[in-house]
Amino acid sequence: MSPPVFVVVGNVNRGKSSIVSTLAADDSVRISPTPGTTRACREFPMRVNSETLYVLIDSPGFERARKALAWLEEHQTATSDRRRVVEEFVRVHRESGEFPQECELLQPILSGAAILYVVDGSKPFSPRYEAEMEILRWTAQPRMALINPVEKTESYQEWRSVLDQYFNMVRVFDAHLATFDQRIQLLTTLRELQGDNRAPLDRAISILCEDRRRALHESAVVIADTLVDLLTAVAEKPIREDADPERYKPELRDKYHDKLRKREAKGHAELRKVYSHRELEIDAGELSLVEEDLFSEATWSQMGLKNAQVIAGGAAGGALAGGVIDAGVGGTSFLAGTILGSVLGGAAAWYGSKRLPDIKIHVLPNVGRALRIGPMKNPNFPWIVLNRAILYHEVVSHRAHARRDKVNLLDVQEGESRVSRLPGELRGQIEKQLTILRKPRPLQAVQLQTEHAVRRNLVGLIQQALECERKTPV
C-alpha cells in the first residue's frame, strides 16, 4: 500500500509553508510575506531508513479561485461529474499555462492526496475563500481544515462556522508555537483522514516519539562531553629557559579563553543539529570569562548557582569525605570528620569561587619548560556552562521550525537560572561528578579513565536535568 500523502493548500500567505516547515521539522522551507514565494509543489517525505511512511506536500496558494470555480461550474453537467470536471480543468490549463498555481496544487489532490486546508484565524473570512473550499470539495478527497494561528481569535468563530460546512475535520494548529507534542497530536488526527491506511502513520508517530527520546539522550551526551572538555581544558606555551614568562601570559590567557568559547560554541552547534535546526540563529552571548563578569553576583544568580548553593555543594562534598574518616574510625570521632569536612568543604568552595586559573610554569614531559593555564577550578563555572546548555537545548528542542526570528538566550531564561531550579538531590549528584573531575590525577591513564567515567555518569544526570526544563515553546 502506498504511503499516505497530504497536500497543504490554501490561499496565499496563510501559513502553508509554516505548517509544512513545523510538521517536517525543516527550517529550510522559504517563508516570506511576499506572495508567490512557493511556485511549485514540494514534497516532504517522512522516511525511516529510506522507507517512506507519509508524504507532506507544500503547494502554491490559490490565486484565481473565483475564476477557476467559474470555469468548473460552466463545464459541469451533473453533480456526480464534478471530480471529472476538475480533472479536465487541470488537463486543459496545464497545456494552456493559465491557472498555473491552481493546476499545480490540484494535481497531487487528483492523484489521491488528502487535503490540509490552511486558513489564518486572525484574518476575516472573505467570499474568495468559499471559492477555494468549493473547488476542494469538488475533488471529493478527504480533507481537514487547519486554523492558524490562534493568537488572535477574533475571526475564529466566523471561520469555524464556514469550515465546518466544507471539511471533514477542523483543527487549530499554530505553526509558530506548536510543540513536538502538538505536532504528534496533529499527525494522530491525520490518521482519521486515512480510512484503512493508518498503519504507516501509526508507525511514523511511534518512530518520531522514539526519535525524540533519543534526541534528548544525544543532547545529554553532547552537553556532558562539552562540560568535561571545558573543565579539563588547558592551554600551554613552551618557552625557552631564558625567556621572560610575563611576556607570554596575556597571549596564553586569550588562547585559553578562546579555546573554552570555541568548545562551548561547538557543543551548541551540535545541539542545533540534533534537532535539525540548520538556519536557527541563537544569540547565546559570549561565555564570559573575565573576572568582573564571571564572579559578579549578578552573573551567578542569573546564569549559575547562587552563592549559598555553591557553598552548600562544597559543604556536601566535604561532609562526604569527612564521613569516610568517621566511618574509618568506627564512629569514635563522634561525627567530627563530617562536621569539619563540611565546614572546610564549604569554605573551600567559597574561596574557590573567587578564583580563576593562574598561569604557572611547568616542566612538561617531552616538552620542557612551558607556561600552562587551566584547567578551570572555579566551582560556578561548570554551572554557568550547564545553565547555558540547558537554555540552548530548551530553545532548539521546542522551537518550531517555522519560526525565523532570532532568539536571545538571556530572554529565554526569565528569572533565576535553570540550574538553580534543579532538584537539590540532582544538583548534588552533578556536583559530585564535577568534584571528581576537578581533582588532578598525575597519571594520564587514570585521568582519562576518570574523565571517561564522569562523562558516562554525567550523561544520565544531565538527561534528568533536561527533562526538568520547561515544556513550553520558546
Added chain:
Amino acid sequence: MNASRTTTPRLTLCDLIDLEMQLQADRDRDSQELRRRDAQIGAKTDARRMAEEAGDRPMFLAWIDAIREQTKSPHGSPGRQVTLFLEVVALVLAILGWALGFGAVTGWLRMDPTEPVNAIFFWSIIVGIQMLLLSVWLVAIVPTAWLERLPGAEAVQMLLRLIARGLPIAVAWIAARMSPEHRVLLARLRGTLQSWSWVYGRVRFWVLISLTQIFAVAYNVGAILAFLAISYGNDPAFGWKSRMLSAEALHRIVQTIAAPWSWFWPAAAPTLEQIEATRYTSLAERYLETVQPAGEAADAWIYWWPFLLACLLFYGLLPRIATLTFARWRLRRSLAQVKLDHGDFYKLKDRLTRPLVETQANRPETEPEPFPAPPTSPIHSDSSLAVSRPLPPRPPPPPREMPQTGLPETPPPDSPLRHVVQWAGVNLTRDDIGRLTRQRLGVEPADVFTVGDLQGKGDAQTLAALENDGRGEVLMVVESWEPPIADYVDFLSDLREAVGRERMIVVLLYNRDPQGRPCPPRPRDIQVWRDQIAAIGDPWMCVEELVETGQESAGKGQESGVGGQEAPDLDT
C-alpha cells in the same frame, strides 16, 4: 564478509585499527552526515537486532565492514596496512633471527678445528642464555596478582620497567633538541598513543611479544639447521673440559637436562663412560694423541652431538614455539576481551540503532520568481474571466493630484468625480466609504460598486458601468491584510481596460481593528501592495492607505488592525 560476521564475530587486529581510525576520523565530521551514513548501514545490517541478539561487537564489525566497502582504497584499509606492515616486520625479524641463529652456531662449530667443541660452553651460550631470557620473559608476563607468590618476580618486573623507561628518556632527550612547536606536537602524539594504550594496552603488548617470539623461533630454527649442516658436512668433534667439574658431576647434570627425552631417546643422553671418554684438556697434544688413533675411540667425540641437538630442540625451539603460540593465543584473547565501549563507540551504537528519520524536503527549494508579469492590458477572450496579458509601454504619468490629509470633510464644489470600487471582503457601507474618502482624500464618491463576489457578477457589472461612464478617477478599496494575488491584479487589468488609459486608479488599502473600526494598514502590507502595483507598470495606478497613521478613530495604534501585530512571517 557480513555473512561470516553473524557466525564468527571475531575481532581482528585489522578490525580494531580500522574501527579506531574511522572513529577518530569521524570526530571532525558533521554529526548529521554521520547519522545519515550510519543509520543507513544500521538498517542494511539490521544492527538493532544484531545488538539485541549477539551484543554490540558483531554490530560494530558489520559497520566497519560496510565502511571499508564504501571507502575502497587501492592501498587497503588502515588496519590492513598496519597488519601488512606487521607481517613485513615479522618476516624481517624471522630472517634476522634465522641468520643470527645460523651464523652463531656455524661460527661456533668452525671456530677452531684443532680443538674439539666444548659441549659445556656451547650449551651455555646457545641454549643456556636462551633459557635465561625465556625465564625473564615468563616472569615479565606473570599477572600482577601472582607476583607475591613468585619470589623475585616483582623485582624482575621492576627492573624491566626501569629498562622500559629508557625509551621515554630517549624521546625526551631528542625532544629537548627540537623547536617548541615540534615539542608540543610530539607531546600530543605521545598523549594520543598513551590514551590508546590505556584502552588497548594488552593488545599492543601481545602484538610486540608475538613479534619477539617469531624472532626467537627463527633463531632456533637457524641454529638447528646450522648444527645439522655443519655436523654432517664438517664432522666436528665434541668434548668437554673443566677443572671444576668431575665426570660424575657432569653426568648428573646431563641426566637432569636430558630428562625430558632420555626415556624415549637414550642416545641423546651421554653415559658416564662417554663423558669420561670425551674429556680433554687445553693441551693440544693430549687432544691430538686422543684423536689420532682411529677406530672406536674416535667415535666417542660424537657422543655429545645428539645431546646438544636435543637441547636445541627441547630448550630452544619447542619453548619458543610454545611461547609464540601462547602469545598468539593471548593476542586473540586480548582482542576478544577488548571492550568496545568508550565514548565514540557509545555514539556509534546510537547512530547505528537509531532509525534515520527524515522529514525534510526531497529537493532544495527553487528561487522565487519575481512578481508575475504585470497584466497592463486586459484582453478578453471568449470568457469575461480570462487571464490578462501585458501591453506595450505607456507614456510617463502626469503629476498626481492627491489631496493631503486633514482636509475638510466636505469636498470642494469643483472636486473631480470619484467612483469607488470596494472588494467584497472590505464590507463597508456606502456611508462609511463616503466618510473615509472625505477624511482621507477630501472627496465624495459619485458611486460605490462591490466586486470580488463568489460568482464574479459584481465584477462584470462594475466594469460595464465604469466603461459606459467614461470619466472620473476610480478608487478601489481592498483589504490590506490580503496579499495582492492574481485575482486582484486581473481585476485591475480588466478595470484599466474598461476605463481606458490616463484615468487614475487609486488602490486604497483598508484595515480594521478588532472592534471593526477602520485603522491604518501595516507598513509591511503597504510595501507588499506597492511592490505588486509597481510591477504592473501602469503610470496611472498607485497605492494609498484609506486611513493614515494618526487619522484612525479612538486613538488606536497602527498595529492594532487585522494582522495588527507584526506577526511571524507567513508563507505564500
